[in-house]
Amino acid sequence: MATDTPVQTKLRFKRAPVIKRQINVLCKGKDGIFAARQQSYWEKISTSKWPTESRHEYELTCNLQQVPGELSVQLEKSISIIHCFRKIIGENGSDSLEFRFRENQFSLTLNSGPGSEVGFERLHQEFNFFVNDWTQHFDIESLLCVELEYVNLISKKTTPALISEDGSVNLGDALNIFTAREIGGAGVIPPYNCQMGILIDAETGRSFHMRVKGLEQLLDGASAVRVDFKASRQKTNIELTAIEVAEECAKLHLVVWNKFNAIFSDKAKASFDPIPID
Numbered sequence: 001m002a003t004d005t006p007v008q009t010k011l012r013f014k015r016a017p018v019i020k021r022q023i024n025v026l027c028k029g030k031d032g033i034f035a036a037r038q039q040s041y042w043e044k045i046s047t048s049k050w051p052t053e054s055r056h057e058y059e060l061t062c063n064l065q066q067v068p069g070e071l072s073v074q075l076e077k078s079i080s081i082i083h084c085f086r087k088i089i090g091e092n093g094s095d096s097l098e099f100r101f102r103e104n105q106f107s108l109t110l111n112s113g114p115g116s117e118v119g120f121e122r123l124h125q126e127f128n129f130f131v132n133d134w135t136q137h138f139d140i141e142s143l144l145c146v147e148l149e150y151v152n153l154i155s156k157k158t159t160p161a162l163i164s165e166d167g168s169v170n171l172g173d174a175l176n177i178f179t180a181r182e183i184g185g186a187g188v189i190p191p192y193n194c195q196m197g198i199l200i201d202a203e204t205g206r207s208f209h210m211r212v213k214g215l216e217q218l219l220d221g222a223s224a225v226r227v228d229f230k231a232s233r234q235k236t237n238i239e240l241t242a243i244e245v246a247e248e249c250a251k252l253h254l255v256v257w258n259k260f261n262a263i264f265s266d267k268a269k270a271s272f273d274p275i276p277i278d
Helices: 033-049 120-137 242-263 266-271
Strands: 011-013 018-027 053-066 073-089 095-102 105-111 143-154 193-201 206-214 225-234 274-276
Touching: 018 120, 033 053, 033 073, 033 120, 095 120, 105 120, 120 242, 143 242, 206 242, 225 242
Parallel strands: none
Antiparallel strands: 011 274, 018 105, 018 143, 053 073, 073 095, 095 105, 143 225, 193 206, 206 225
């Protein structure tokens, strides 16, 4: 039984500090299919769907194994190709979408900033195309895991009301879980680096994770803190179809949005320009 049922909030925020939204999908493909069809899919996307910008990235994986009875180790190397596509969207040209795929997984990312008119709805719209097109092209029958990530940035540029005159971040004013009156002391001070996880639903394997980390370098002459959210559905004995994954993304979005409203303080949300939803 679910322990936390997503409920749609009746507010949206014109200047929420979200700078990145990303959907990740993992699957188990059939042997040999990806190697045989990856080039044709690269050509299809780069020439028709997203002809603006494309590139390849390479990931080197090293695996060290101890040889039984010997002092030496064996080094196994493998190189994976990651196919990457990017296109600029939105009226001001500052927002972008990125699609990346490799064997048994792909991700779709929306990069934007406070005040952008582009949000989860656009990301979900593009995802609906890719999750169906990608699974059909590579003949994938079921998907194992889906994740929705949100990166929030507390900084002078994105959340000026939460930055003190001396350039520091008053995290107790921004996040309810760091309020000083609950834990004692005059205030929460850096360094900030903590994380937590919440099991939302044991039956489906749906969970929520959060990480708060201060940036090492100043942004615009002031301190900055990342607040990362990740909602996921992952359970080894439950496989999903492309249609079910698209529906699950909408549910994960509500989980993230509900936690956003619970974790960010009323002061912080007031500075995000809340707009009532009819």
